[in-house]
Amino acid sequence: MKVLISDPISKEGMKILEKESGLEVLLATELSPAELKERIKDASALIIRSKTKVTRDLIEAGKALKIIGRAGAGVDNVDIEAATDHGVIVMNSPGANTISTAEHTIGMLLALSRNIPQGHLSLKEKGKWERSKFLGVELRSKTLGIIGLGRIGSEVAKRAMAMEMRCIVCDPFISPERAKKYGVELLNIGEFLPQADFITVHTPLTDETWHLLSKKEFRAMKNGVRIINCARGGIVDEEALYEAMKAGKVAGAALDVYEHEPPRSSQLLTMEGLVATPHIGASTEEAQQMVGIEIAQQVADALKGRIVRNAVNIPSIEPDVYEKIKPYLALAEKLGLLQSQLLEGRTLVVKIKYSGEISGYDCEPITIAILKGLLEPALGDGVNYVNALKIAKEREIKVTEEKSESLLEFANLISLEVETEKVKGSLSGTLFSYAGPRIVRVDGYHVDIVPRGHILIVLHDSKPGVIGKLGTILGDGGMNIVAMTLGRKEKKGKELTVFNLELAVPQKMLKKIMAIKEILSLGTAKL
Ligand code: NAD
Numbered sequence: 001m002k003v004l005i006s007d008p009i010s011k012e013g014m015k016i017l018e019k020e021s022g023l024e025v026l027l028a029t030e031l032s033p034a035e036l037k038e039r040i041k042d043a044s045a046l047i048i049r050s051k052t053k054v055t056r057d058l059i060e061a062g063k064a065l066k067i068i069g070r071a072g073a074g075v076d077n078v079d080i081e082a083a084t085d086h087g088v089i090v091m092n093s094p095g096a097n098t099i100s101t102a103e104h105t106i107g108m109l110l111a112l113s114r115n116i117p118q119g120h121l122s123l124k125e126k127g128k129w130e131r132s133k134f135l136g137v138e139l140r141s142k143t144l145g146i147i148g149l150g151r152i153g154s155e156v157a158k159r160a161m162a163m164e165m166r167c168i169v170c171d172p173f174i175s176p177e178r179a180k181k182y183g184v185e186l187l188n189i190g191e192f193l194p195q196a197d198f199i200t201v202h203t204p205l206t207d208e209t210w211h212l213l214s215k216k217e218f219r220a221m222k223n224g225v226r227i228i229n230c231a232r233g234g235i236v237d238e239e240a241l242y243e244a245m246k247a248g249k250v251a252g253a254a255l256d257v258y259e260h261e262p263p264r265s266s267q268l269l270t271m272e273g274l275v276a277t278p279h280i281g282a283s284t285e286e287a288q289q290m291v292g293i294e295i296a297q298q299v300a301d302a303l304k305g306r307i308v309r310n311a312v313n314i315p316s317i318e319p320d321v322y323e324k325i326k327p328y329l330a331l332a333e334k335l336g337l338l339q340s341q342l343l344e345g346r347t348l349v350v351k352i353k354y355s356g357e358i359s360g361y362d363c364e365p366i367t368i369a370i371l372k373g374l375l376e377p378a379l380g381d382g383v384n385y386v387n388a389l390k391i392a393k394e395r396e397i398k399v400t401e402e403k404s405e406s407l408l409e410f411a412n413l414i415s416l417e418v419e420t421e422k423v424k425g426s427l428s429g430t431l432f433s434y435a436g437p438r439i440v441r442v443d444g445y446h447v448d449i450v451p452r453g454h455i456l457i458v459l460h461d462s463k464p465g466v467i468g469k470l471g472t473i474l475g476d477g478g479m480n481i482v483a484m485t486l487g488r489k490e491k492k493g494k495e496l497t498v499f500n501l502e503l504a505v506p507q508k509m510l511k512k513i514m515a516i517k518e519i520l521s522l523g524t525a526k527l
Pocket of ligand 1 (some may be wrong): 073074094097098102126146147149150151152171172173174202204206208209231232256257280281282283377378379382384
């Protein structure tokens with residue numbers, strides 16, 4: 001079996017693959033897309049880092065391809081859907097670079113507080129001796145605000161507390177117990193922003209976290225706050241940061257990641273208070289070695305039929321069972337993803353009911369798919385089929401599963417009830433043999449939604465003309481309606497209208513919709 005390595009991995013990782021009998025290892029980096037397409041034809045596995053773009057076209061050219069191994073965490077350079085369609089397992093090695101990134105963050109914290117890069121440049125490049133210019137601040141007794149208390153955020157907290165900092169955390173998806181375990185104070189964003197002297201972000205980049213720190217948030221912060229981003233470019237709005245630094249609101253910022261890499265926004269880079277590194281958070285000998293070792297071992301184990309670890313798209317189940325439940329997995333993941341986007345607050349309880357034909361299967365992988373979807377808006381690539389159940393447990397989410405063979409309306413039905421600390425919601429989905437997956441209930445309303453693309457769900461009084469008003473606002477705003485469904489519980493009263501759209505509805509348009517007097521609530525999601 002051929003293993004093609006198209007981005008370099010550590011020599012320790014290479015050795016693991018070379019030692020494995022029956023594997024032929026081919027290291028071929030810097031290939032053009034055409035060369036890669038040629039080389040992948042007879043490869044059973046492809047190992048990449050962040051450089052190789054794995055497109056649908058490439059996956060289809062890999063006739064023998066079984067596994068794509070990403071050395072590192074993010075899999076945004078892989079067309080996961082295409083891999084899943086072709087039964088190709090995509091695996092990553094999250095966690096191998098946690099400590100390196102946490103240490104880099106601490107480095108940034110010290111660089112910011114003591115103007116180390118600025119002092120270095122002034123002396124080395126300009127030959128100056130500007131001692132009073134680089135007056136710094138101590139970290140002891142200062143408040144470090146950590147947004148996202150996951151793997152890296154928690155390691156940053158431990159290290160900051162060793163420097164006698166007070167750590168406050170904003171992470172709506174973790175339990176108070178997790179915060180207590182790390183000795184940090186868990187606050188909501190409104191309480192958090194005005195208290196922090198330094199703010200560091202450690203969330204994944206998702207639709208929700210894009211520009212998480214922008215104009216409004218900078219306004220709410222302490223004067224002279226310092227900002228660190230060693231997570232993903234785009235979580236901090238670079239333009240808003242530039243304005244806030246220029247106005248003196250933000251005293252300094254340290255960035256390892258950028259909205260465009262390499263960064264185009266030269267304006268920000270010209271600010272003296274900005275410390276910039278070229279996305280090297282995970283660039284240590286140890287992390288490089290570790291991701292190489294981990295991915296090589298995982299790929300070797302999976303190819304030799306031993307165990308599949310850290311699969312992003314496929315649960316560890318027998319191939320013939322997988323073939324049967326594959327369409328349900330896709331539906332289940334969409335149900336979870338939709339529900340989490342519709343409900344506010346930390347998830348406490350997830351009740352799943354399998355009815356009809358589906359109840360005859362081992363439904364654990366389907367439950368895992370629902371949890372993966374539910375956790376994805378919070379964890380991005382960090383949640384996969386292997387760790388979803390474990391993460392749900394760690395986050396103290398109570399998951400129950402129930403089965404019932406009988407069903408009148410549908411041949412099969414997955415029903416999901418989710419309770420967060422703020423609200424409750426329910427969804428049901430079915431798989432039609434002729435039409436594929438459909439969401440057929442939203443909070444008890446009978447609907448027929450194709451779970452794909454951008455969704456707008458509007459609850460309104462059942463009165464003539466409302467649909468027309470909705471259509472006019474969407475149409476005037478240039479929104480292309482792909483499909484629409486109307487759901488009722490009873491003849492009179494409330495109605496639920498659901499739109500499938502080509503694009504996300506802009507905030508301004510949502511406000512206009514909310515201003516229609518019959519509208520009771522609305523929700524949006526991207527599936
Ligand atoms: P993780 O999945 O372990 O933790 C992410 C945390 O963010 C979770 O606790 C989640 O609940 C929280 N979160 C999600 N949405 C949030 C929101 N809107 N507000 C507050 N909290 C929210 O991830 P990790 O392994 O700790 O990685 C964190 C980030 O660091 C990721 O973006 C990752 O890609 C990045 N990273 C960067 C480098 C680098 O080279 N600079 C290296 C490794 C990882």
